[in-house]
Amino acid sequence: MKKYILTLVIVALALPLTAQIISSSPIDPKVDGVFGSQEYSNTQELQGMKLGYTLSNDGNTLYFALRAPAKGWVSVGLGTKRMHLSHMVMGFDALTSQTISEETGRGHSHSPSKDKIVKLSIVKESGNETTLEFSIPSALYANGSELPLILAYGTKDDLRSKHSKYASYTITYTK
Numbered sequence: 001m002k003k004y005i006l007t008l009v010i011v012a013l014a015l016p017l018t019a020q021i022i023s024s025s026p027i028d029p030k031v032d033g034v035f036g037s038q039e040y041s042n043t044q045e046l047q048g049m050k051l052g053y054t055l056s057n058d059g060n061t062l063y064f065a066l067r068a069p070a071k072g073w074v075s076v077g078l079g080t081k082r083m084h085l086s087h088m089v090m091g092f093d094a095l096t097s098q099t100i101s102e103e104t105g106r107g108h109s110h111s112p113s114k115d116k117i118v119k120l121s122i123v124k125e126s127g128n129e130t131t132l133e134f135s136i137p138s139a140l141y142a143n144g145s146e147l148p149l150i151l152a153y154g155t156k157d158d159l160r161s162k163h164s165k166y167a168s169y170t171i172t173y174t175k
Helices: 002-019
Strands: 044-048 049-055 061-068 073-076 087-093 098-107 109-112 120-124 129-137 148-153 163-173
Touching: 044 163, 049 098, 049 129, 049 148, 061 073, 061 148, 087 120, 098 163, 109 163
Parallel strands: none
Antiparallel strands: 044 049, 049 061, 061 129, 073 087, 073 148, 087 098, 098 109, 120 129, 148 163
């Protein structure tokens, strides 16, 4: 019985450590389509795009933002550095309506994903930029030591036109 209780205590104490996969922001980001200067604890410039990501204070949610220099669609693909098998969150703001879709990469194409993992999302066009923000459960990607991403944007308000620019990036988890 003592071993059982000790095991439960150790597991309970270790859970927060496994959830701390990346650094968190002092305040959870507001998913509002505005990439605030202090909103994301981790930022990276890639091919003219600005990527932001952070872990929620409770360790249960990963937040992402991607701002691209285009009036068109933007996308963050999770799990691979290529389109194939990536779980992509894509969106565009057509001013009168916004579209966000979860897609699965299939070769050099994609189609709607049967797996819906996004908790909150918004896409917003402002000036000559489009920003996509979304959140997902952190447990989905907490098992490895890194999370590969593919980022892209296009100049049209649709989900099928070819990207203008793309980049890959890997988030390396902290322990």
